Amino acid sequence: MTEPDYVLINRAHWDKHAHEWIAGGERAWGAEPAWGMWQIPDAELNLLPENMAGMRAVELGCGTGYISAWMARRGASVVGIDNSERQLATAQRLAAEHGIDIDFIHGNAERVRFDDESFDFAVSEYGVAIWADPLKWIPEAHRVLKPGSRLVFLGNHPLTMLVQDFRSDEPLTRTLMEPYFGLHRVDWDDGTDQGVEFNLTISDWISLFHFTGFDIVSYHELQAPAPGNEIRFYVSQDWAHDYPSEQVWNLRKR
Numbered sequence: 001m002t003e004p005d006y007v008l009i010n011r012a013h014w015d016k017h018a019h020e021w022i023a024g025g026e027r028a029w030g031a032e033p034a035w036g037m038w039q040i041p042d043a044e045l046n047l048l049p050e051n052m053a054g055m056r057a058v059e060l061g062c063g064t065g066y067i068s069a070w071m072a073r074r075g076a077s078v079v080g081i082d083n084s085e086r087q088l089a090t091a092q093r094l095a096a097e098h099g100i101d102i103d104f105i106h107g108n109a110e111r112v113r114f115d116d117e118s119f120d121f122a123v124s125e126y127g128v129a130i131w132a133d134p135l136k137w138i139p140e141a142h143r144v145l146k147p148g149s150r151l152v153f154l155g156n157h158p159l160t161m162l163v164q165d166f167r168s169d170e171p172l173t174r175t176l177m178e179p180y181f182g183l184h185r186v187d188w189d190d191g192t193d194q195g196v197e198f199n200l201t202i203s204d205w206i207s208l209f210h211f212t213g214f215d216i217v218s219y220h221e222l223q224a225p226a227p228g229n230e231i232r233f234y235v236s237q238d239w240a241h242d243y244p245s246e247q248v249w250n251l252r253k254r
């Protein structure tokens with residue numbers, strides 16, 4: 001079956017850049033769970049169940065697979081799905097090195113081959129959370145989760161989509177440059193690279209969850225722990241100490 005244009009554009013992007021994510025993936029595989037670019041410990045956010053014994057979990061856009069590894073170590077049987085074969089090659093190598101059994105699958109996680117209600121937990125950190133169309137992947141995650149199960153995902157805060165120039169790789173500014181209303185698909189091209197990301201206004205996220213059949217357990221706007229000059233990816237510490245650079249939605253299927 002043919003994939004939407006953005007899935008192919010993003011596949012090319014991630015296959016090209018997979019080598020840049022190997023070192024970070026290796027570190028995260030050996031580390032305690034911590035979330036996002038500011039590495040907020042899971043002990044603070046409580047996003048992953050402490051004990052996942054007997055649970056079947058899926059990571060949607062697993063990249064190098066470290067969240068899959070954290071869940072497997074907590075006892076879950078885990079499937080990781082990713083759109084980039086090169087990212088999965090790193091994930092598979094690290095799983096073998098750590099002696100952890102995870103089922104890694106290549107494909108678009110907006111449409112997966114699993115039966116209805118086959119998972120107890122679903123997660124994405126900067127996977128489908130930002131690179132896939134929420135109008136497709138949120139209903140698909142809902143379909144494969146059992147009633148009462150959680151979907152947790154972390155990605156860019158919608159505010160970040162308004163204050164960057166998508167034709168450069170300059171860090172976030174303090175000037176509104178893009179409209180908020182109507183936020184959905186964002187095609188970017190910084191001269192050397194292209195990609196397609198997705199986000200929604202906060203009220204559109206909430207409506208999507210409501211109409212799909214998810215209740216909100218908690219919503220987090222993540223703050224950099226301290227001000228400073230360091231730039232992580234495209235965000236300065238100062239910016240992310242003053243404004244939320246990341247959001248986490250913690251949902252439960254009704």
Ligand SMILES: C[S@@+](CC[C@H](N)C(=O)[O-])C[C@H]1O[C@@H](n2cnc3c(N)ncnc32)[C@H](O)[C@@H]1O
Binds near residue numbers: 025061083107110
């Ligand atoms: C930043 S990584 C996130 C994974 C992991 N948290 C990490 O940081 O290594 C983004 C991943 O999302 C994957 N991705 C993008 N679109 C996807 C889609 N439609 N279905 C599955 N995976 C997708 C990419 O291939 C990439 O490996």
